Amino acid sequence: MIDLTSNVVDILSSTMLAMQDAAGAAAPAVQDAAPVAAAPAAEPAPQVRELGGDFWMPPAASTLAPATDFAFQAITWLSYVFFFGITFVLVYLTVKFRQKGTEVKYDAGAPVHNTPLEVGWTVIPLLLVIAIFFMGFKGFLDLSTPPKDAYEINVTAAQWNWNFKYPNGATSNDLVVPAGQPVKLVMRSNDVLHSLYIPDFRVKKDVVPGRYSYLWFQADEPTGFVPEDQSANTTVGHYLFCTEYCGKDHSNMNRKVFVLNETDFKEWEETQARWLDEVPDEELYSIAGPKLYLRCSNCHSIDGTAGTGPSWGDQTSGSLAGLGTLWQRVTEGVSPIDGGTRDNGGRKLADYIGPGKLYETPEDYIRESIYNPGALLISGYGPNMPHFRGQLSDRAVDAIIGMIKNIDQFDPKGRYIGNAPN
16 A cells, blocks of 8 residues: 655655756657757657545556555544544533532542443444455555566666666667557666656565565556657656665656557567667667666766766766866876776776786777776775676667767757757
């Protein structure tokens, strides 16, 4: 059952998301066609979502929601009745039997025991809490037992993003599910404790490092779909939150759930699985790079602003200030090194990159930093980055490396603004 705390978190998180939207946090969609040399289009104005549902709960959008709402409303109204009933009786008896004057009157024959009354106020509450237990236990079993034919999606939580992987190998940052079919999420964490919560579905589950957890739901009403780089600016879809504080960019884990009918979902799933392979090699960094950067933008800036991780641009503060863009720092080997699982005592990247060294080329170092980010630690930055082995293909890594090499062709939000490759 969804408790009051979860609803407060929902409201606060929604408010935070709306404030981020108003500031223009999302970038426009990455176009499938080759980009052109032009300034990026103006960002779409954020839409305002009208409040639905009732006073306590958001709209119900899954087959599990009615039972949860019934249990919540039953307990809530039962609490109202007892609160106001007990308060009324307390005030009435206090006034009726209050001491009048200073003389204390003692009546030896006054009643001191009433068996029917005492049995009543014992048995009736007992029956009520037993009913509540069975109602809650049935709901717990329903929420904890996914159907055998459920569509399975693997979920990986990390600071500060979600990765959803589908049976055909497709991946996404927003959750996309088929309508009218049970969906089972198999969840794990790469780092710290997270918690996946979809208010409209009435489902919430902790995602714990070192173990797997399950969550399931079925949504019958399609919502339509909005590309990932526009989803923060739209009211389409259902909100998905992380409800365990997981670090300074915890709010960046706010995502969307899109429900598609069977035909649209199969088409999306197939397209999502092969989109990277269909991008021409010469346009890989300019088309695929911005889309993949969405997963990196929580920690790595492009405009030089220091974040949780080193900036891809010319960093303006910290241990890397004034050392150039990421590609310049790597090729020139000027980044200071301070530890790591493969540290052998070198002080700068130049001690690790080159013929006969740990990495033959700068590209090898960047690839290793994506797949095994704790190998070498840049001075001033801890081992905060999750690994992306098994999540990003070699072609995806090539696109990211190409974007890093040509970082001056992208605006601060990762949108391509340079000339299209010939």
